[in-house]
Amino acid sequence: MAKNQNSIQHGDDLIVFDNIYKIYEMGDTEVRAADGISFSVKRGEFVAIVGQSGSGKSTCMNIIGALDVPTSGEYYLDGVDVSTLNDNKLADIRNKMLGFIFQQYNLIPKLTVLENVELPLLYAGVPKRKRREAALKSLERVGLTEKAKNLPSQLSGGQQQRVSIARALAGNPSVILADEPTGALDSRTGREVLEFLQQLHSEGNTIVLITHDNSIAVKAQRIIRLQDGKVVYDGPSNVPEALVNPDIPIELQKNEAGGDA
Amino acid sequence: MGIGQSFILAIKSLLNNKMRAFLTMLGIIIGVGSVILIMSLGNGVTTEISDTFESMGTRTVSVTLMGRGSNRTFTDDEMYEFAEENSDVIKAVTPTVNVSATVRPERWNENLSTSITGVGEDWLTVKTYETARGRFISYMDIYARNKVCFVGAYFDSPEVYNGNAVGSTLKINGDVYTIIGVAEEITDASDEDGSDNFAVIPYTVAARLSRMGNINSYTLISVSDETVNAAKQRMSNRLYENYGDEDAYAVIALAEILDTVTEIMDTLVTVIAAIAAISLLVGGIGIMNIMLVSVTERTREIGIRKALGAKRRDIKSQFVIEAMTTSLIGGVFGILLGVFGARIAGKLMNMPAVPSLSSIVLSVGISVGIGVLFGYLPAKKASELNPIDALHHD
Ligand SMILES: Nc1ncnc2c1ncn2[C@@H]1O[C@H](COP(=O)(O)OP(=O)(O)O)[C@@H](O)[C@H]1O
Ligand SMILES: [Mg+2]
Numbered sequence: 001m002a003k004n005q006n007s008i009q010h011g012d013d014l015i016v017f018d019n020i021y022k023i024y025e026m027g028d029t030e031v032r033a034a035d036g037i038s039f040s041v042k043r044g045e046f047v048a049i050v051g052q053s054g055s056g057k058s059t060c061m062n063i064i065g066a067l068d069v070p071t072s073g074e075y076y077l078d079g080v081d082v083s084t085l086n087d088n089k090l091a092d093i094r095n096k097m098l099g100f101i102f103q104q105y106n107l108i109p110k111l112t113v114l115e116n117v118e119l120p121l122l123y124a125g126v127p128k129r130k131r132r133e134a135a136l137k138s139l140e141r142v143g144l145t146e147k148a149k150n151l152p153s154q155l156s157g158g159q160q161q162r163v164s165i166a167r168a169l170a171g172n173p174s175v176i177l178a179d180e181p182t183g184a185l186d187s188r189t190g191r192e193v194l195e196f197l198q199q200l201h202s203e204g205n206t207i208v209l210i211t212h213d214n215s216i217a218v219k220a221q222r223i224i225r226l227q228d229g230k231v232v233y234d235g236p237s238n239v240p241e242a243l244v245n246p247d248i249p250i251e252l253q254k255n256e257a258g259g260d261a
Numbered sequence: 262m263g264i265g266q267s268f269i270l271a272i273k274s275l276l277n278n279k280m281r282a283f284l285t286m287l288g289i290i291i292g293v294g295s296v297i298l299i300m301s302l303g304n305g306v307t308t309e310i311s312d313t314f315e316s317m318g319t320r321t322v323s324v325t326l327m328g329r330g331s332n333r334t335f336t337d338d339e340m341y342e343f344a345e346e347n348s349d350v351i352k353a354v355t356p357t358v359n360v361s362a363t364v365r366p367e368r369w370n371e372n373l374s375t376s377i378t379g380v381g382e383d384w385l386t387v388k389t390y391e392t393a394r395g396r397f398i399s400y401m402d403i404y405a406r407n408k409v410c411f412v413g414a415y416f417d418s419p420e421v422y423n424g425n426a427v428g429s430t431l432k433i434n435g436d437v438y439t440i441i442g443v444a445e446e447i448t449d450a451s452d453e454d455g456s457d458n459f460a461v462i463p464y465t466v467a468a469r470l471s472r473m474g475n476i477n478s479y480t481l482i483s484v485s486d487e488t489v490n491a492a493k494q495r496m497s498n499r500l501y502e503n504y505g506d507e508d509a510y511a512v513i514a515l516a517e518i519l520d521t522v523t524e525i526m527d528t529l530v531t532v533i534a535a536i537a538a539i540s541l542l543v544g545g546i547g548i549m550n551i552m553l554v555s556v557t558e559r560t561r562e563i564g565i566r567k568a569l570g571a572k573r574r575d576i577k578s579q580f581v582i583e584a585m586t587t588s589l590i591g592g593v594f595g596i597l598l599g600v601f602g603a604r605i606a607g608k609l610m611n612m613p614a615v616p617s618l619s620s621i622v623l624s625v626g627i628s629v630g631i632g633v634l635f636g637y638l639p640a641k642k643a644s645e646l647n648p649i650d651a652l653h654h655d
Contacts, residue, residue, distance in 0.1 A: 067568060067648050088572050095570020106565045106652065110273060122266065123570040167569070 013076070014174060014206050015041040015064060020073035020083075022059045022229075033059040034070065035229035041208065043174075046201040048209045048217035048237065051226035058179075060226065061210045065100060065177050066093040078174050095123050099168030103180035105160040107152040113163050114139065114148040120171040138166040142196070158189035165196065176200065176207045182216060194219045214243055267579045271586035274555075285551045286591030288544025289631065293592050293624045295537040297599025297616050298606065303530030305607055305614040307523055314519040316447075316456075318389060320486055322493050323357075324479040324500075325511045331504040337381075337464075337476045339503075344481065347495050350488040353383035356476040358467040362434040364460060366421055373421075375412075376459050377433060379467020385444075387482040393417070395427040395442030402441075403463040410438045414450035415458040417443045431460060434470060438462065489514050541627060544591065545635040552584050552639035556646075563643050564651025573644040580643050584636020585629055592628025596621055 022034035033056050041047050051057050062068035063075055066082055067090070075083045082093055099120075100106075107116045117135040126134070139145050142162040144155075152160055161181060168176055178197060182190030198219060201207050209220055217223050223242045225233035235242060275282040326335055337356055344354040358379030363372045382400050385392065393414065402409050410433070416426040422440075430437045438460075447456045468476060483492040493514045500510040556563070563576055600616050607614030 062649055065568070067652075091567065091570050091572045094568060100568050102652070106561070106568075108562050108565060110277065119566065120569045123566075123572070123575060171570075 012042045013040040014043045014045075014078055015039075015208070016074070016076040017060075017063075018074040018076070020060075020063060020070045020075060022056075022063065022068075023071045032229045034063070034073075036073070037226070037229070037231055038073075039224055039231060039234055041175075041206065043206055044201075044204050046198070046207045046209070046221040047224060048211060048220035048222070049224045049226060050211055050214065050217040053212060055226040056229040057210050057212070057226055059229070061177065061179050061208075064175070064208060065098055066090045091123075095120055096171065097174045099171065099173035099176045101161070101164050101168050101176065101178040101181045103183040105152070105157075105164045105184070107160055107163055107167075109152055111151075112148065113144065113150050113152065113155070116152065116163060117167045117170050119167065124171060135166075135170055138170040139163070141169060142166045156189075157185055158192060161185060161189075161193055162196070165193070169200075174206060176205055177210075178207065179210045180212070181209070182211075182213075190216075218242070264578075264582060267582035268586055270579065271583035274583065275587060275590065281551065282587065282590075285547055285587055286544075286594065288540055288547045289588050289591030289628055290544075290595040290598060292538060292541035292544050293595025293628060294598035294602060295540065296534045297596060297620055297624060298602045299534045299537055300530060300620040301599065301603035301614040301616040302606060302610075303526060303533075304617055305603075305610075305612045307526045307530075309612050310522055310526065311519055314515055314522075317515055318387075318482060319516045319519065320352075320483045320489055321387070321515045322481040322483060322489065322496065323513050323515070324481065324496060325513075326475075326477040326500070327509055327511070328475075328477070328504070329506070329509050331506050331509045333504050333509075334475055335500065335503050335510075340476075340479055343496070343499050347492070350484055350492040350495065352482045352484045353386040354479055354481045355381035355384040355387045356464040357384075357478045357480045358464050358471065358473065358476060359478070360462075360467045360471050362470060363432075365432040366416070367430055367432075373458065374453060375415075377467070378459070378461050379464035379470070380461045381464055384461060384480075387480050389482075390447070391445040393443050393445045395440070397442050398461065398463050403465050406463060406465045406469070408436060408438045408462075408466065409441045410460045410462045411442045411444070412440055412461075413444050413457040413459040414446040415453065415455070416440065416460075418450040418457075420451055420453065433460070433462070486516070489516055538627075541631060545588070545631040548584050548588055548632060549635040549639060551587075552580060552636055553642070555583070556580065556639050556643040559643075560646060560651045560654040563646050564648050564654065567646070567648035568652060576646075577637075577640045577644040580640030581633055581636045584640070585632030588628045588632030588636075589625070592625055595628070596624055599624075 017037050017039050020034050020037045021032065024031040024033060037056070037060065049057055049060055063070055066077070069085070070083050073083065074081060077093060077097055080093070082090070085093065108119070114132070114135055117138055118131045121131040121134055136145065136148065139148055142165050144159060144162055144166065147155060147159065152163065155163065181197070182193055185193060194216065197207055197209065201221070209217070211217050218237045220237050222235065223233060223237045224231055233242065328334065340354060344351045356379065360377040360379060362377050364375040364377060365372050380398065382398055382403060385397050394417070397411050398409060401407070410431060412426060412431070416422055417424055422429050426440050426443050429440050431440060449455045450457045452458070464476060481492060481496065483489045493512050497512045500512065501507065504510060566576060603614040603616055
């Protein structure tokens with residue numbers, strides 16, 4: 001992404017959340033989905049954002065993913081102030097700087113695997129030959145080259161998720177944003193996907209993982225825990241406090257995994 | 262996203278649901294088909310009419326004298342004199358006295374439906390007909406009121422005298438007339454109802470036969486297409502001079518009538534085609550309807566595309582192109598239907614019903630236009646979907 005006028009230097013910080021609020025007016029009451037969230041993510045970090053249902057994870061993910069803008073506060077992605085951009089600019093940011101991995105894979109059913117992986121490049125205006133090349137290379141990374149001509153429905157869930165990872169990687173994004181990537185998979189395939197994310201991290205990619213599941217969050221390097229739209233923990237994942245919620249006894253937290261949208 | 266890619270996608274989604282695609286296109290197919298059919302038939306009729314007129318001669322001017330509102334007359338001598346004075350624009354003139362009389366060949370005991378006209382010696386020139394055998398009526402025949410006639414090729418056909426018409430006789434209203442000449446075949450010599458079944462007699466004889474004192478109908482032929490108007494104008498002036506009343510005569514150029522008829526036909530065809538085009542409107546609404554359904558069905562796809570970086574205009578053009586493709590393919594089927602239908606109708610009605618290239622080009626243009634017009638609203642709706650909501654749609 002070319003530096004533009006409102007870009008400022010944040011050192012190694014790729015993502016900067018500065019006092020982010022997202023407030024929904026519901027008649028007389030207001031819902032503070034993000035209630036003054038601040039954190040930053042450095043280039044090459046692997047961060048998990050965790051929290052119970054309704055804690056504000058999706059809100060954060062939408063803002064980080066440039067799918068939504070905050071009510072107030074500033075969000076810098078690679079030095080660019082994303083919080084004030086219009087629709088078209090947001091689409092550009094999503095296209096060039098972000099790679100999405102969704103819980104439901106979100107592949108387009110009537111396009112082949114290869115065409116699905118090509119999509120971000122298509123919207124980036126990459127010419128056909130190069131698009132094909134890059135998409136094939138990306139499919140090779142997830143080991144699905146031979147499925148290129150198949151339709152998504154002909155693949156297993158784990159394979160579909162790998163296709164969606166290939167799609168996320170195709171455009172060489174600055175941040176890979178994974179929203180409950182294992183939620184629809186059995187535990188073994190889920191583990192494989194997580195291992196693959198860890199491998200991507202070891203290759204230098206910046207990864208933000210959104211999950212309600214502590215056992216998955218601990219695979220990240222760092223955990224940001226949300227509750228009622230506020231950050232209640234931000235630190236390494238390998239210390240006991242990472243899993244401690246000040247208000248809930250530790251035994252109950254083990255069962256935190258539950259229904260989440 | 263490129264137009265080519267959107268086009269391929271559109272074809273794919275049409276093929277995915279052929280029945281639905283067909284029903285969606287039906288309005289366009291019927292609309293385009295009927296517009297082309299109507300325009301083809303209209304073209305056919307217009308061509309037929311102008312061919313008929315042209316065979317009658319576009320250089321022809323017909324003059325009718327009613328004498329109404331005036332006690333002046335205009336004699337045949339005055340007419341011939343006028344034609345001679347204006348020989349720079351008038352090539353020839355002939356009286357045309359229509360006679361209703363029975364016609365019966367020798368030894369027949371039934372009448373023919375032959376049309377009988379009393380004419381002058383220049384009639385062949387005026388009609389641009391040729392003599393096949395014998396000779397035409399001469400000035401002497403007219404002057405002496407000889408009971409002679411000149412006949413169409415029908416009389417030389419096997420149906421009547423089989424090559425022996427010249428020298429044979431015809432009974433016209435019971436009087437015997439000698440056939441002095443036969444014309445070249447015009448359309449079809451064997452057809453009793455065709456233009457080859459005619460007989461002309463000296464106009465002086467015809468005037469007697471129909472108990473007419475003065476000749477009241479003439480046909481002029483002008484020197485060229487360019488002098489028709491001048492001939493008509495000078496004739497009118499001369500007659501006005503004579504009668505002093507415009508209602509006493511009528512001078513009509515065939516070319517003018519042809520123009521008027523062609524104009525009326527064109528208007529008629531346009532109006533009928535416009536009525537048929539209403540079904541194009543209905544077709545357009547059908548496309549809009551199905552596109553709105555498609556946008557709803559594919560909300561999640563739209564969300565995915567937006568999350569991956571599709572801008573509003575990318576989504577909009579994808580759906581507009583899809584609507585356009587649907588409509589265009591419908592238009593192509595409609596053209597096939599129209600051209601095919603015109604062929605069959607033309608055969609049945611025994612006339613040339615050829616669709617004009619312009620009506621086909623117009624149809625393609627209109628179907629593309631309808632696709633864009635009626636696809637725009639659904640496409641705009643799709644492009645304005647919120648990606649977050651769209652992604653969670655199922
Ligand atoms: N579009 C919205 N309108 C109103 N309230 C919303 C909307 N989206 C989220 N919320 C509310 O904001 C809070 C945080 O939601 P969310 O970010 O989805 O949490 P999580 O993903 O952690 O479950 C919840 O109370 C939710 O009901
Ligand atoms: Mg959520």
